[in-house]
Amino acid sequence: MFKLVVDTNVLISAALSAQGAPADVVRVALAQHRLVFSQPTFDELRTRIYRPKFDRYISLESRERLLHDFSACADWVEIAEPGHHCRDRDDDKFIETALTANAAFLISGDKDLLEANAPAGLQIITAALALEKLGT
Numbered sequence: 544m545f546k547l548v549v550d551t552n553v554l555i556s557a558a559l560s561a562q563g564a565p566a567d568v569v570r571v572a573l574a575q576h577r578l579v580f581s582q583p584t585f586d587e588l589r590t591r592i593y594r595p596k597f598d599r600y601i602s603l604e605s606r607e608r609l610l611h612d613f614s615a616c617a618d619w620v621e622i623a624e625p626g627h628h629c630r631d632r633d634d635d636k637f638i639e640t641a642l643t644a645n646a647a648f649l650i651s652g653d654k655d656l657l658e659a660n661a662p663a664g665l666q667i668i669t670a671a672l673a674l675e676k677l678g679t
Contacts, residue, residue: 545576546618548641550651551588553670558592558609559600564670568650571677578617581640620644629659641665648673
């Protein structure tokens, strides 16, 4: 069982479509591994999932249920002020969350994260690669 930090873009993609690597990796993470959040990473998910552009794809009730379920089943860590790890400083909170949790993988579709120099012991990978590495 691995601890996994999943970036907001992958979680929202999975919420919007049950098909594809993001949905598959979230299902695997929930069924066989441990999803990890910090308050800053969860806050980003909460603010982005409620954007009006998603209204036609996912109901408000589904968004509330998704946030509740992720919150209830995840491991939570407290992070200090994130260090500087990637081009987009706003993404540093995901790396800091993964490091604090001693997560094996940070799963993302964000180019800034995927191209960041991952600290030792952390792999920053796409959802498709995560599925391969998790043996699914």
